[in-house]
Amino acid sequence: RGVDRAQFPYGYRPPADWLAQWHRDLPQLAGRYVVTLPARLTRWKGQAHFIDIVAAVKARGAPVHGLLVGGAHPRKRRYADELARRAADAGLTAADITFLGERGDLREIMAVSDVVLSLSLEPEAFGRTSIEALSLGRPVAAYDHGGVGEQLAAVLPEGRVPAGDRDAVVDTLLRWRREPPAVPRDHPFTLARMLEETLAVYREVAPPRVRHDTR
Numbered sequence: 001r002g003v004d005r006a007q008f009p010y011g012y013r014p015p016a017d018w019l020a021q022w023h024r025d026l027p028q029l030a031g032r033y034v035v036t037l038p039a040r041l042t043r044w045k046g047q048a049h050f051i052d053i054v055a056a057v058k059a060r061g062a063p064v065h066g067l068l069v070g071g072a073h074p075r076k077r078r079y080a081d082e083l084a085r086r087a088a089d090a091g092l093t094a095a096d097i098t099f100l101g102e103r104g105d106l107r108e109i110m111a112v113s114d115v116v117l118s119l120s121l122e123p124e125a126f127g128r129t130s131i132e133a134l135s136l137g138r139p140v141a142a143y144d145h146g147g148v149g150e151q152l153a154a155v156l157p158e159g160r161v162p163a164g165d166r167d168a169v170v171d172t173l174l175r176w177r178r179e180p181p182a183v184p185r186d187h188p189f190t191l192a193r194m195l196e197e198t199l200a201v202y203r204e205v206a207p208p209r210v211r212h213d214t215r
Contacts, residue, residue, distance in 0.1 A: 002194035003191060008107060034113045035067070035116075036110060036115070039119075046118075049169075051090055056166070066097040067097075067100055068098070110138055117142065118148045130151055
């Protein structure tokens with residue numbers, strides 16, 4: 001469950017050709033405060049909360065743009081349509097929010113985001129995208145429960161907000177827009193360390209192998 005620091009290096013910047021295509025595809029992001037929620041479209045991942053948060057940040061005068069990154073299972077199309085209607089009802093236009101769908105370049109998208117959010121309504125066991133974003137040096141704000149809450153407690157405590165408290169997320173985003181937080185370069189949630197600690201548990205509980213001399 002850990003992150004490979006070679007794949008998600010601190011301070012990573014996407015290659016020039018990727019950036020050029022990104023700016024061509026999404027010119028509406030120019031000059032915007034880009035906030036990203038990477039999660040498949042399913043109700044408990046908190047996309048509805050994300051839309052409300054983006055609308056509230058916009059209402060308070062910040063030039064925010066929200067990116068929803070994640071595909072929808074065919075059975076979830078009704079939920080995707082519901083989210084689009086919710087965004088429209090909140091007064092959000094294509095200048096304010098983009099549904100990117102399934103992507104194979106999440107690392108690059110998070111690297112060019114100002115903040116990455118995790119808004120799962122139920123606690124997750126680990127939450128890999130959050131620690132990947134932190135590994136890249138990008139600030140993460142998240143509901144303070146489950147594995148993501150533990151990650152932020154160790155790496156960026158100011159990113160923790162009470163679970164379900166959309167107003168607290170809005171306040172955090174506005175504060176960070178004025179004064180971006182410093183994300184530490186190092187953290188304990190690396191793939192190498194977590195593999196070693198898992199193996200250490202097996203070594204502790206497994207009985208020693210006894211070699212029998214058959215001579």
